[in-house]
Every structure is written in C-alpha cells, then in structure tokens.
Amino acid sequence: MDLDAKVPPGPLEKKWDAHVDSIRLVGPRNRSRYTVIVVGTGLAGAAAASSLGALGYNVECFCFQDSPRRAHSIAAQGGINAAKGYRNDGDSVFRLFTDTIKGGDFRAREANVYRLAQLSMGIIDQAVAQGVPFAREYGGMLANRSFGGVLVERTFYCRGETGQQLLLGATSALAKEIHDGHVRMHPRTELLDVVVADGRARGIVVRDLVTGAISSHAADAVVLATGGYCNVYFLSTMAKACNVTATYRAWRRGAGFANPCFTQIHPTAIPAAGEHQSKLTLMSESLRNDGRVWVPRKAKDGRPPSDIPEAERLYFLEERYPRFGNLVPRDVAARNAKEVCDKGLGVGPTGYGVYLDFRDAIQHAGLKVIEGRYKNLFEMYERITDEDPRKLPMRIYPAPHYAMGGLWVDYNLMTTVKGLYAIGEANFSDHGANRLGASAMMQCLADGYFILPVTIADYLSRNPAGEAKPDQPEFKRAEEEVRERTRRLLAVNGSRTVLSFHRELGQLMLDKCGISRSRAGLEETLQKLPDLRERFWREVKVPGGDGELNQSLEHAGRVTDLLEFAELMCMDALTREESCGCHFREEHQTEDGETRRDDAEFAHVSVWESGGPGGPPRLHKEPLAFEAVPLAQRNYKT
Numbered sequence: 272m273d274l275d276a277k278v279p280p281g282p283l284e285k286k287w288d289a290h291v292d293s294i295r296l297v298g299p300r301n302r303s304r305y306t307v308i309v310v311g312t313g314l315a316g317a318a319a320a321s322s323l324g325a326l327g328y329n330v331e332c333f334c335f336q337d338s339p340r341r342a343h344s345i346a347a348q349g350g351i352n353a354a355k356g357y358r359n360d361g362d363s364v365f366r367l368f369t370d371t372i373k374g375g376d377f378r379a380r381e382a383n384v385y386r387l388a389q390l391s392m393g394i395i396d397q398a399v400a401q402g403v404p405f406a407r408e409y410g411g412m413l414a415n416r417s418f419g420g421v422l423v424e425r426t427f428y429c430r431g432e433t434g435q436q437l438l439l440g441a442t443s444a445l446a447k448e449i450h451d452g453h454v455r456m457h458p459r460t461e462l463l464d465v466v467v468a469d470g471r472a473r474g475i476v477v478r479d480l481v482t483g484a485i486s487s488h489a490a491d492a493v494v495l496a497t498g499g500y501c502n503v504y505f506l507s508t509m510a511k512a513c514n515v516t517a518t519y520r521a522w523r524r525g526a527g528f529a530n531p532c533f534t535q536i537h538p539t540a541i542p543a544a545g546e547h548q549s550k551l552t553l554m555s556e557s558l559r560n561d562g563r564v565w566v567p568r569k570a571k572d573g574r575p576p577s578d579i580p581e582a583e584r585l586y587f588l589e590e591r592y593p594r595f596g597n598l599v600p601r602d603v604a605a606r607n608a609k610e611v612c613d614k615g616l617g618v619g620p621t622g623y624g625v626y627l628d629f630r631d632a633i634q635h636a637g638l639k640v641i642e643g644r645y646k647n648l649f650e651m652y653e654r655i656t657d658e659d660p661r662k663l664p665m666r667i668y669p670a671p672h673y674a675m676g677g678l679w680v681d682y683n684l685m686t687t688v689k690g691l692y693a694i695g696e697a698n699f700s701d702h703g704a705n706r707l708g709a710s711a712m713m714q715c716l717a718d719g720y721f722i723l724p725v726t727i728a729d730y731l732s733r734n735p736a737g738e739a740k741p742d743q744p745e746f747k748r749a750e751e752e753v754r755e756r757t758r759r760l761l762a763v764n765g766s767r768t769v770l771s772f773h774r775e776l777g778q779l780m781l782d783k784c785g786i787s788r789s790r791a792g793l794e795e796t797l798q799k800l801p802d803l804r805e806r807f808w809r810e811v812k813v814p815g816g817d818g819e820l821n822q823s824l825e826h827a828g829r830v831t832d833l834l835e836f837a838e839l840m841c842m843d844a845l846t847r848e849e850s851c852g853c854h855f856r857e858e859h860q861t862e863d864g865e866t867r868r869d870d871a872e873f874a875h876v877s878v879w880e881s882g883g884p885g886g887p888p889r890l891h892k893e894p895l896a897f898e899a900v901p902l903a904q905r906n907y908k909t
C-alpha cells in the first residue's frame with residue numbers, strides 16, 4: 272500500500288500556497304466535461320459539492336436523508352475555531368496549529384494541521400458572506416469563546432446551534448448550484464458500494480431508499496463526505512443514522528483505513544436514563560466556559576446538591592489541572608469523570624454522572640448574560656430531564672461522540688485508491704488521537720470549500736473525462752453483490768431485531784474499546800465478535816421486502832458493516848501498545864494516571880489494508896515527524 276502523503280517541500284507556512292501554485296488545473300471551459308460524485312451533504316459534502324458546482328464541474332450529489340440540510344452536521348452546537356485573534360489574547364495561526372497538534376497528542380500530520388489553521392480564517396469570512404448569524408459583541412465585532420485544551424478565545428458561535436447555521440449557509444450555496452444545473456441532487460439514496468476498476472474509483476452503487484431500486488453511477492472522481500462511525504457504540508451523541516458503510520465499503524475495495532480505534536468519548540452528555548434509551552444528547556463543551564464540574568467528596572452522598580457545602584465539593588478538574596481547569600481537553604475530562612464515578616463519587620440514579628454547575632457564573636455575570644450564551648442548551652436539558660439548570664446543576668456523563676479515525680488520505684485528500692477522496696469526519700482527519708472542541712466543523716469546511724476543489728483538479732487534469740461507464744463489468748459485479756447481501760439479510764427470517772444486535776455490539780465496544788482499553792478486554796472482544804456476527808446472520812429478523820421503503824433493511828445493512836468494522840477497531844487498539852489522546856490503554860499510564868505515549872514505537876498513523884474475503888487485515892504505517900512542535904508530554908496542570 273502506497274502511503275506517500277505527498278506533503279509539499281519547503282517551509283511549513285509556505286507549503287499550501289506553493290502547492291496551489293504548482294498543481295495542475297482544469298480550465299473553466301473543460302470542467303463541465305468532468306463528473307464528480309460527492310456522497311454526503313453535511314458540512315464537508317455540501318461545501319465541496321457547492322464549490323465544485325460553482326467552479327463548473329458536473330456534480331452528482333447523494334445523501335440518505337430526505338433533504339441535504341438534514342445531515343448530521345445540523346446537530347453541532349458549540350462553535351467553530353478560527354485564528355482571527357479578535358480577542359487580542361495572543362492567538363495566531365501558529366498557536367492554533369500547536370494547540371491542535373498537542374491536543375491530538377502528537378498523532379497528526381504537521382503539514383495538514385498547519386494548513387487547517389491557515390485556512391480557518393477564510394471559513395469565517397465565507398460563512399459571514401453567506402449570512403451565517405454569528406454571535407456579536409455590543410460593538411458589532413464577532414464574539415468569541417473558549418473550548419477545551421486552549422488558553423485563548425477563538426471559537427465563533429451562533430448560540431448553541433452553530434452547526435445548523437453553518438449548514439444552512441452551505442446548503443443554500445448547494446441549492447443555488449442545484450438550481451443552476453451544476454449539481455444533481457439524489458436525496459434518500461444510500462451508497463452501498465464503491466466501484467474500483469484498474470486501481471481507480473469509477474463510481475458507486477446505490478439503493479433508492481423509497482423504491483428499493485439498485486443502480487450504478489459512474490464518474491471521473493468520487494468524494495466520500497459520509498461522516499463518522501461512533502454509532503458502533505450504539506448509544507452516542509451522533510444522529511441515529513450515522514454509520515460506517517461508505518468508508519467500510521471503500522476499505523473493502525482497497526482504500527486504507529487509518530487509526531480506526533481513535534474515537535472520542537465526549538465528557539458532557541446527558542447520562543443514559545435506562546436500558547431502553549437509543550440516543551444520547553450532547554451538552555456542548557462551550558458550557559464548560561462557565562459551568563463548574565464537581566462531585567461530592569463523600570462516596571454515595573445522597574444529599575441534594577444545594578445542601579452540599581463548598582468544602583465538601585470536589586472540583587476534580589480544577590484541583591487536578593489548575594492551569595486549564597474545567598477546559599481541559601475532552602479525553603482528559605472524560606477519563607476523570609469516569610474515574611470519580613468508578614470510585615463511587617458519581618451522582619444521579621445510576622451513580623454515573625457528575626455535576627456541571629452554573630450557580631457561580633449566574634451569581635457573577637447574571638442570568639441574562641448566561642442565558643444569552645446557552646439558552647437553547649438549557650432548554651434542551653430541561654425538556655429532557657425536567658430539571659432546570661438555572662436552579663439545579665446539570666448532570667452529565669461521557670458519551671461516544673466523534674471519530675478521529677477514517678479513510679487515510681494524502682495531502683490532497685485522496686485515499687489510497689486513485690480518484691477516491693475522503694473529506695470531513697470520514698477521513699482520518701487532522702485531529703490525531705483527540706479532536707479539540709470546535710475543530711471538526713473547521714476541518715469539514717476547510718476540506719470542502721478550500722482544499723478539495725483545488726486538489727481534485729490535479730487528478731482530473733491528468734485523466735481523460737468520461738472514461739467510466741455504468742455498464743462496465745465492475746459495476747455489474749458490484750451491483751450483484753449488493754443485491755445478494757440484501758437477499759441474504761431478508762432470508763434469515765430469525766426472531767431477534769436488528770436493534771437488539773446493534774445494542775449488544777455497542778455495549779461490548781463501550782466496555783472494552785471505549786474510554787479505556789486493556790489487552791485482556793480487547794482480546795476477549797476479538798473472540799466474541801465473530802460469534803456475535805454468526806448469531807446475527809442466524810437469528811436476525813428483517814421484516815418487509817427490498818422493493819419498498821424499509822428502514823429495518825437499511826439498519827440491518829449498516830449493522831452488518833459495523834459488526835465487521837468493530838473488529839478492525841479492536842485490532843488497531845490492541846496493536847497500539849501505548850496511550851495517546853482518547854486511546855487509553857490501561858497498561859500504559861503514568862503514575863498519576865495520565866496517558867503514556869511511546870514515541871519511539873508509535874509516532875505513526877496506523878493504516879489498515881483489507882485482506883480480501885477471509886484474509887486478515889494488514890497493518891501499514893505512515894511515520895509522523897514533528898519538526899515545528901517538538902514531541903513533549905502533554906501538560907494541562909502547570
């Protein structure tokens with residue numbers, strides 16, 4: 272597997288500009304000859320499809336929702352980072368870059384992260400031009416707040432609904448291109464396979480989710496913007512439909528999968544209330560700007576929070592990490608919350624919850640100011656828990672939230688399959704082993720608006736347009752395999768629901784490949800997964816047929832891929848014999864319970880190649896060099 276990242280030569284701060292100056296372009300008159308498939312209409316996909324359409328390419332865009340603007344990105348709450356330095360608090364491109372490299376525990380590629388920090392400023396300008404209503408200061412300047420792992424305020428936000436507003440901006444641009452005929456939109460259509468011929472991506476096979484029809488679509492390049500896979504844990508903060516199918520199918524066709532075990536468990540979600548729950552709700556990290564995290568010092572303390580005096584409260588993040596306090600990065604906050612709950616200090620009916628308390632902030636700044644920042648989050652919390660966070664502290668607990676792992680891509684965002692690109696959360700991203708808050712949307716929009724539309728031209732210009740045809744044998748074979756999988760799923764006719772298998776998978780993965788992992792637990796899970804799969808294929812019941820709207824069938828297809836993909840996650844976690852960021856291996860920790868990296872052995876991206884039917888996956892490594900930010904132990908204490 273060729274893992275040449277194609278990082279341009281030259282000084283870090285000049286690489287991107289020099290690259291743009293030197294790559295090949297497609298002239299304006301020739302662009303409409305090229306067809307590009309974009310799968311996904313979240314921030315990454317909508318930004319890419321609209322930008323490619325505006326450039327004049329012929330774009331075919333797919334999503335499984337009924338409307339592009341219902342993609343999961345709409346759920347993003349807290350904000351988007353950019354190194355504008357409006358606060359005059361010492362921020363800069365270099366500081367955003369170093370924060371991201373350190374936040375990711377030195378497991379990201381320097382050149383990509385530097386480019387992301389550089390492009391961050393243009394994203395805000397683009398969004399403002401689209402009419403995105405960012406919060407403003409009294410004088411009209413865009414307002415900023417802080418997110419975890421940083422000491423500056425660089426997060427731009429629209430109250431607690433930043434993703435929705437940014438997506439409205441991006442999908443408005445997309446709607447214009449659809450109207451102008453540059454983008455053809457295929458909603459309610461699910462990619463079920465990627466077609467590769469002669470080592471190049473030639474198109475995709477999809478199922479119309481309303482009629483069940485299977486069809487092939489050919490193109491000169493394929494872009495996957497299909498989001499992350501945290502629903503492998505069943506309960507997560509992600510939209511219920513998020514899944515791994517597109518990237519996993521691409522992996523089966525030859526694309527390398529990078530760092531699949533790097534998944535982020537976010538520290539602040541509303542704790543699960545019972546066994547039948549199917550979704551967890553995030554309470555944005557932005558709340559930790561003002562909310563203080565604590566638990567009672569005494570185990571199993573049943574008193575209401577207001578009866579617990581100050582001296583008997585353990586502000587565990589503030590005490591342990593005085594420099595960053597409640598705004599330590601997510602991996603650190605999540606592990607500490609689990610640790611205090613494991614010691615019996617947790618609150619709420621299950622004992623798996625910690626307080627996030629706004630009492631002091633409201634006393635200090637006043638309710639009006641605090642509500643101005645978080646009103647919709649307070650309302651959301653109150654609707655779900657029937658408790659008013661203005662009067663009682665919120666109860667929160669970590670929940671699966673974001674996938675740092677994804678398809679491996681080079682500097683041009685191309686996977687190991689020529690002509691197949693991955694952008695947004697679907698690629699292995701710039702976030703290393705732990706994404707900092709408010710950096711996901713920044714990466715999605717940098718990929719979609721600014722990077723891919725330029726880099727894809729280099730590939731297209733080297734290949735004649737219109738070579739791929741849907742009647743090629745590779746398309747026919749892929750279509751037949753898709754039909755056969757569907758037939759098999761419907762034929763099992765067992766007695767267990769797809770949901771019950773998904774739940775069982777999720778529990779297993781959360782216990783053994785979640786916030787903390789151990790060799791014994793991972794080996795046990797690798798033993799159990801084949802049995803779970805075997806039982807799925809013997810006992811599952813998928814009602815309905817394939818020629819109609821059938822959500823059980825859709826779910827079953829996604830769960831079969833998650834059941835296989837989970838094994839890759841565990842193999843990756845097992846082979847990475849170190850702790851870094853969100854990947855906490857119990858065997859590799861410092862004396863005070865922090866992550867212990869092994870830079871000599873593991874300063875690399877782990878890239879897995881499919882071993883084909885029945886063959887074991889093969890591990891390859893992209894070495895990482897740290898020249899601008901010297902390798903160091905992360906320190907959020909002093």
Ligand SMILES: Cc1cc2nc3c(=O)[nH]c(=O)nc-3n(C[C@H](O)[C@H](O)[C@H](O)COP(=O)(O)OP(=O)(O)OC[C@H]3O[C@@H](n4cnc5c(N)ncnc54)[C@H](O)[C@@H]3O)c2cc1C
Pocket residue numbers: 310311312313314315316333334335336339342343344345346347348349350351352433434460461462463496497498499508509510513514516517553555672673694695696697708709710711712713715
């Ligand atoms: C609750 C919540 C709050 C968040 N808040 C923030 C925040 O404040 N700041 C921040 O930076 N990040 C935040 N994030 C993370 C961020 O929202 C996501 O990482 C980002 O939106 C992902 O965008 P995307 O375009 O990569 O994918 P998505 O938005 O997940 O879109 C995926 C698209 O792919 C399509 N798709 C997927 N598979 C297929 C298939 N097989 N066939 C056809 N179509 C397919 C879907 O239809 C969809 O259109 C938050 C995440 C969550 C869960």
